[in-house]
Amino acid sequence: MKGLDYIKDRITAYVMRGIAGLTALIFLSAFRVQAQAVIVVMVLFFVTAVSLELWDYVRKRGFYRRLETALKELDKKYLLPELLEQPDFYEGKLLVDALRECDKSMTEHVADYRRQSREFREYIELWVHEAKIPVASLRLMCHNSGSSSQKMAGQLGRIDDYIENVLYYARSENAEKDYVIKEVSLQKTFGNVAVKNREALQVMDAELATSGLDRYVMTDGKWLEFMIGQLMANSMKYCSRERRLVIRVWAEQTDDRVVFHFRDNGKGIDAGDLPYVFEKSFTGRNGRENHGSTGMGLYIVRNLCERLGHRIEVFSEYGEYTEVRIDFWKNDFYKMD
Amino acid sequence: MNTILIIEDDRTLSEELSILLEKAGYGTERVTDFKDVLSQMEESAADLILLDISLPEENGEVLLQKFRKENDTPVIMLTSRTEDLDEVLSMSYGADDYITKPYNPTILLLRISAVLKRSAKNVQTQMYQDVKISLVSGSLIRNGMEQVLTKNEMLIFQILFEHQGEIVSRDELMTALWDNDEFLNDNALSVNISRLRGKLSALGIPDAIETRKKQGYLLK
Known part of the structure; x- marks a missing residue:
């Protein structure tokens, strides 16, 4: 609240008062009142007007200044009503009451959506677990009925992957903390992903080369398994037609982190697309050439990494390779013992 | 059973x-x-x-x-x-x-x-015919002769041994190997099997592993 702006705002009142003063002066002179009496009346009139203005300005200034600083400093602006004291002038009270009313209604609104989103998510989780049961039964039926159903098993694998995607998408979008950070073996996690994809990899005659995976990182094992699974699915989807797919996976340890590398010799990513691969629904050049792209895989992976506190980066040269790197910070704070 | x-x-x-x-x-x-x-x-x-x-x-x-x-x-x-x-x-x-x-x-x-x-409470030393399977040293011993197997060869031998007299498909062998973090491809599996055969015949049992076309392998 600035003095000058306050005066500008009140200019009409000043003009009106000036006119009233002038009119009074004309009347007083018309009635031939003594000059001294006129001066006394005029001074009284002026002094009262100025002091009233000053008093009003000062009491409002305190409140509005606090409001302005609070608004500037607050990271979450909607918390403003919580910080305001009840002012001692009428307009201020009106403003504060209105803000509090807005805040209350907004909170209710947000709570409503939060509840809806939580319920939806819970339903998704439940649905995923239920959908997995018939998939499991079908898998066993395929296996029990002999080798003729290999193809069906392959398609079941795809259904299962899509179901899993929904689950992790719901998890990555929600603020609830539903992961467990503990020491996870890179070897074991990668091994699980490899076994899951063995048939598909062998049909493609792909080669897996691993080294230095005998390390442990602080993360959620299931989430990491899902993330590596997504990287593996991408490598298989975007492999080069000219050469046989080779996936190299290794980890290295530095002072403060373990860096996990996942590199393939596939199509690569167009340089122009590279900055956007982690964005939602982005498919880019490879997406236009391949109809199975949803633009969700890497987006979900990035979100999960963010929530777990890992850093993820992608490097690529079109037609040559794609490499994804995940940094796991070494943080003793995580360790439970 | x-x-x-x-x-x-x-x-x-x-x-x-x-x-x-x-x-x-x-x-x-x-x-x-x-x-x-x-x-x-x-x-x-x-x-x-x-x-x-x-x-x-x-x-x-x-x-x-x-x-x-x-x-x-x-x-x-x-x-x-x-x-x-x-x-x-x-x-x-x-x-x-x-x-x-x-x-x-x-x-x-x-x-x-x-x-x-x-x-299984009583883990006895496993014997295939008159061959002693030593998991500790990762080798097969017969009549004082010892053949050291690689990790992959040992895995393959054990699976065949557990299903002795039955056909084990290449697919099952592969799954077992991959489950043990050995990501072999088709060729490598064949190579491993022929090496294993070589070692078995060095011990004097050349026909222990039989190939069943399009079905898999069988340890007699």
Whole structure:
């Protein structure tokens, strides 16, 4: 609240008062009142007007200044009503009451959506677990009925992957903390992903080369398994037609982190697309050439990494390779013992 | 013959599991009434229990915890939940392994036989005919002659040995190798098998492993 702006705002009142003063002066002179009496009346009139203005300005200034600083400093602006004291002038009270009313209604609104989103998510989780049961039964039926159903098993694998995607998408979008950070073996996690994809990899005659995976990182094992699974699915989807797919996976340890590398010799990513691969629904050049792209895989992976506190980066040269790197910070704070 | 108790409330899944296990040469029992699962677990003479986590009356984790107080029959938890917490909890309650649905049937069988092997109380030295299988030194010994096997060769030999007299498909061998973090391709498997044959014939048993066209291998 600035003095000058306050005066500008009140200019009409000043003009009106000036006119009233002038009119009074004309009347007083018309009635031939003594000059001294006129001066006394005029001074009284002026002094009262100025002091009233000053008093009003000062009491409002305190409140509005606090409001302005609070608004500037607050990271979450909607918390403003919580910080305001009840002012001692009428307009201020009106403003504060209105803000509090807005805040209350907004909170209710947000709570409503939060509840809806939580319920939806819970339903998704439940649905995923239920959908997995018939998939499991079908898998066993395929296996029990002999080798003729290999193809069906392959398609079941795809259904299962899509179901899993929904689950992790719901998890990555929600603020609830539903992961467990503990020491996870890179070897074991990668091994699980490899076994899951063995048939598909062998049909493609792909080669897996691993080294230095005998390390442990602080993360959620299931989430990491899902993330590596997504990287593996991408490598298989975007492999080069000219050469046989080779996936190299290794980890290295530095002072403060373990860096996990996942590199393939596939199509690569167009340089122009590279900055956007982690964005939602982005498919880019490879997406236009391949109809199975949803633009969700890497987006979900990035979100999960963010929530777990890992850093993820992608490097690529079109037609040559794609490499994804995940940094796991070494943080003793995580360790439970 | 080992008997396995299946505790799974989805009927189709439970039946298919039982077919799978019977085909693999196990006897099976199925729980169909979920009112008092704990006493059925305790009364059963099964050598291993497959226990689903989400059951109608009482949660599998709770059941396991109660069961473990008095019993040491190996238990493998089955679940469709994909949360690390469940795995950590189950293992701390005394589960011997933990498998998420939809499981790869071959891996399920491998895990079952691994758990059974671990829990077999009298681990005698394994003998194939007159060949001693030394897991400690990773070698085969016959008449004082020793052949050291690589990790892959040993894995292959053990699987063939466990199914002695039966055909083991290349696919099953592959799954087992991959489950042990050995990501071989088709060619490498053939190479490993021919090396293993070479070592067996150096011990004087050249025809131990038979190839069945389009079916797999068989250890006589």
